[in-house]
Amino acid sequence: MTVLRDATLRDGLQLTRGPLPTRRKVELVRELLALGVPELEIGSLARPDLVPPLADTLAVVDALEPHELERCWVWVATPRHVERAVAAGARNVQYCLSVSDAHNRANVGRDSGTSLAGLPAAVGTALAAGGRIQLCLATAFTCPFDGPVDPAAVLRIVEDPRTDGTCDVVLCDTLGQAVAGEVAALVSAARERASGRRIVFHGHDTWGQGVANGLAAVAAGADALDGTLGGLGGCPFAPGASGNTATEDLLFALRPGWLTPERLGRLVTLGEDLLADLGEPNRSRAAQGVRSRAAAFPWTVGAAAGGTGADRSLRPG
Known part of the structure; x- marks a missing residue:
């Protein structure tokens, strides 16, 4: 079964104004986990x-x-990031490097080789604390500075022995420029080389x-997909990148066993x-569908069932 990971509080908030x-x-x-x-x-x-929107991560x-x-x-x-995260109590960390040197320098201030060289120390720290660590590969398809990324470069990193000990391989279409065939091909090839x-x-x-790319990834063997509420987010160091794939859209397409119309309505x-609080647009098409008046469709709850702003239980105050 494919798992949905909601990245609203990380990737989603990176470009927000406040x-x-x-x-x-x-x-x-807590509400997302409870749902x-x-x-x-x-x-x-x-x-x-x-x-700045992520400056309080350790407080969270x-x-x-x-x-x-x-x-x-x-x-x-970096390995130092891992030390700080596990010292604060984090159990799971996502160690990110870009396949493209140009984006890695823009994103984390060093070339990709230097980031990869630091991974064994990061793995050691995470595992010693009883946690898990992912290998996250940004710009796995295209780079905003160098253009298309050779899939062979991605696969070389996946197979590199310095990635041993990581539990997952995250393939990022950072710019949203990939199409379904490219996603399926890379996911399938990476799965063959990922050693479980x-x-x-x-x-x-x-x-x-x-959504098309997410479903293509699932068909090719992906175990998990990332999304954000309303398609919020993007990368501040990748010109041309806009919002993530909406969590609501991916869930409506995947229909995991835990999802009910009522839970989808609450997520919407x-x-x-x-x-609304952040002053950001909602890019989710499923959210629009949920609010439609097609009463005969069980996934529709309509505007009267909550609407924008009807439930303010999560507002600060």
Whole structure:
């Protein structure tokens, strides 16, 4: 069964104009977990001056209970990041490097080889703390500076012995420029070389291919997909990247066993309220469908069932 990981509180918040209070983040984590979302990304240890909306990530970690943190991931890019994350109580970290040197320099200030060289130390720290660590490959399809990325370069990293000990391989369509055939081919090839690790596909909907690419990844063997509420987010270091694939859209397409029309409706309300508070557009097509008047369709709850702003239980105040 394919798992949906909601990345609203990490990738989703990277480009927002204003911060989200820590308390609100913690409440959102708890509601998403209670609704049945299997896994979450809850923040990043990127430099706070460069990504201010994520500056309180360790405070979010500190506020959560150990059983909640078992289902949460924190983005990291250096061994020191891992040390700080696990010291704060994080159980799972996502070690990210870009396949493209140009994007890696823009994103984390070093070339890809240097980031890869630091991975064994990061793995050692995470495993010694009883946690898990993912290998996350940004710009696995295209780079905003260098253009198309050779799939062979991605696969060389997947097979590199310095990645031993990672539990998953995350393939990122950072710019949302890939199409279904490319996604299927890379996911299939990576799965063959991943030595039993899960394959996670992280897509963006910049060119309207987010759900199609997610389903192509699943058909090719991906074990998990990333999304954000309302399609919020993008990469501040990747010109041309816009929102992620919407969590609501992916869930409606996948229909996991835990999802009911009522739970999807609640997720839609959470996304509407969050994006309204942040002043961001809602890009989810499923959210529009949920609010339609097609009463004979069981996944439709209509505008009267909550609507934007009807449930303000997660507002700061």
